[in-house]
Amino acid sequence: MSVTAGRPLRAVSLVVPMFNEERSLTHFLDVARDALGRHVADWEVVLVDDASTDGTAAAAGARAADEPRIRVVRHERNRGLGGALKSGFSAASKEWVLYSDCDLPWDLDEAGRVFRAAELTGADVVSGYRHDRTGEGPLRTIYSFLYNGLVQALFRFPIRDVNFSCKLIRRSFLDGLPLESEGSFIDAELLVRLRNRGALIQQVGLDYFPRTRGVSTLSSPRTILRILGDLARLAPALRAERRRFAR
Ligand SMILES: Nc1nc2c(ncn2[C@@H]2O[C@H](COP(=O)(O)OP(=O)(O)OP(=O)(O)O)[C@@H](O)[C@H]2O)c(=O)[nH]1
Numbered sequence: 590m591s592v593t594a595g596r597p598l599r600a601v602s603l604v605v606p607m608f609n610e611e612r613s614l615t616h617f618l619d620v621a622r623d624a625l626g627r628h629v630a631d632w633e634v635v636l637v638d639d640a641s642t643d644g645t646a647a648a649a650g651a652r653a654a655d656e657p658r659i660r661v662v663r664h665e666r667n668r669g670l671g672g673a674l675k676s677g678f679s680a681a682s683k684e685w686v687l688y689s690d691c692d693l694p695w696d697l698d699e700a701g702r703v704f705r706a707a708e709l710t711g712a713d714v715v716s717g718y719r720h721d722r723t724g725e726g727p728l729r730t731i732y733s734f735l736y737n738g739l740v741q742a743l744f745r746f747p748i749r750d751v752n753f754s755c756k757l758i759r760r761s762f763l764d765g766l767p768l769e770s771e772g773s774f775i776d777a778e779l780l781v782r783l784r785n786r787g788a789l790i791q792q793v794g795l796d797y798f799p800r801t802r803g804v805s806t807l808s809s810p811r812t813i814l815r816i817l818g819d820l821a822r823l824a825p826a827l828r829a830e831r832r833r834f835a836r
């Protein structure tokens with residue numbers, strides 16, 4: 590692959606948070622292996638099983654036994670999306686970390702475009718956004734719109750789709766990055782802290798496919814309340830951090 594700026598991404602860790610994904614996992618890994626094989630020279634998949642209660646652990650273990658590039662990190666108790674991502678980031682060993690969900694909300698073959706955006710622009714972070722998110726249903730579309738607006742206003746940050754699970758991050762920016770959220774505020778905290786530290790962030794539009802396998806677990810009122818709690822708790826520190834790094 591030749592590029593006009595930067596250099597082709599050579600090594601990528603794909604980090605995948607999972608809770609009760611036995612019905613999605615096999616298909617996800619088949620798609621991921623093909624896509625990564627096409628677009629990067631050196632890859633691994635880090636599956637984070639957040640104390641699933643179905644057959645996820647067994648299915649993940651079986652695939653890892655067959656394919657040394659697939660690794661499994663297991664939590665003894667359910668921590669939430671933030672807890673899982675932090676474990677996955679710590680376990681990831683490659684130069685770039687791509688985070689995505691197990692229910693394939695975007696075609697992983699599009700990772701080629703995501704990698705290319707980093708190569709062309711020299712970005713440290715590429716964050717995907719949904720061209721059209723109305724497939725989530727009207728209520729969640731409204732929640733997403735309000736949440737994105739809140740994060741944009743509070744942190745003066747023109748990010749289009751905070752919670753979409755397509756984020757490519759240069760590993761050196763993750764090393765030593767303090768991340769506190771254990772729940773779904775992690776996406777906002779992660780992006781804001783990276784921006785505060787001067788990471789160059791590019792955004793790439795993607796087609797969005799609502800879940801077709803397994804059950805939805807992150808759209809509950811409990812998840813939303815946890816996001817708002819973390820937002821209230823962490824916003825002052827995140828805003829102060831921005832001013833500190835700007836000096
Ligand atoms: N670590 C962790 N991950 C979870 C938890 N619940 C869901 N996930 C994972 O987070 C990703 C997104 O979860 P989804 O249930 O698809 O949430 P969503 O994308 O907001 O909603 P739908 O796509 O409509 O189901 C998937 O890979 C899940 O397996 C959890 O309690 N802990």
Ligand SMILES: [Mg+2]
Pocket residue numbers: 690692694800
């Ligand atoms: Mg989903």
